[in-house]
């Protein structure tokens with residue numbers, strides 16, 4: 413379990429983005445992080461992963477070995493193929509690369525044809541899928557994902573939703589930020605709604621995206 417207590421953050425002492433935010437992340441749970449543009453979702457991820465210095469005490473072991481942060485803007489070596497890039501990440505992280513599991517995930521996300529293609533030829537959504545596959549293969553306990561569905565078509569989004577649910581069943585903790593309420597309502601066990609520097613943690617009791625939207629509107 414990861415417990416965050418009274419996390420506060422402001423950029424250059426300007427407006428407070430996170431105002432004594434507290435919440436817990438449990439094993440085997442998917443959280444969807446929601447909030448309007450500029451609410452502070454990326455800032456929260458950056459604080460949790462130690463990219464931004466806040467009042468949070470960062471557990472270095474957690475950051476290094478247990479927590480994976482998949483940012484919305486990823487950097488690639490564009491001249492490498494998907495396979496080469498994945499192998500490079502694994503060698504940098506000094507982790508064993510399981511090529512069979514890699515192939516299975518490529519198949520599941522309809523990525524097999526891209527395995528030997530250079531990343532420069534990938535579309536944005538294809539790059540996002542590669543990052544997701546690498547993230548899942550790295551097998552971290554906590555996976556933070558900033559808008560992983562942003563460039564993903566709805567068919568692939570369904571596949572990714574299923575993949576994330578099976579990762580959750582394996583006891584991982586997943587936090588996904590998204591603006592897509594249909595995905596949040598389908599995917600989340602719990603909603604983390606960020607608004608005016610505060611987090612509202614809500615059970616996903618909603619049977620339709622519309623219900624979730626109406627609930628959130630009450631806060632804004």
Ligand SMILES: Nc1ncnc2c1ncn2[C@@H]1O[C@H](COP(=O)(O)OP(=O)(O)OP(=O)(O)O)[C@@H](O)[C@H]1O
Nearest residue numbers: 423424429447448449450451452453454455456591
């Ligand atoms: N490097 C920065 N310097 C100063 N202010 C920043 C910086 N990055 C973000 N902000 C401000 O902090 C606030 C939170 O931004 P953040 O990017 O965390 O929001 P977000 O919820 O991820 O937004 P979006 O949904 O648009 O991606 C915004 O007011 C933003 O303008």
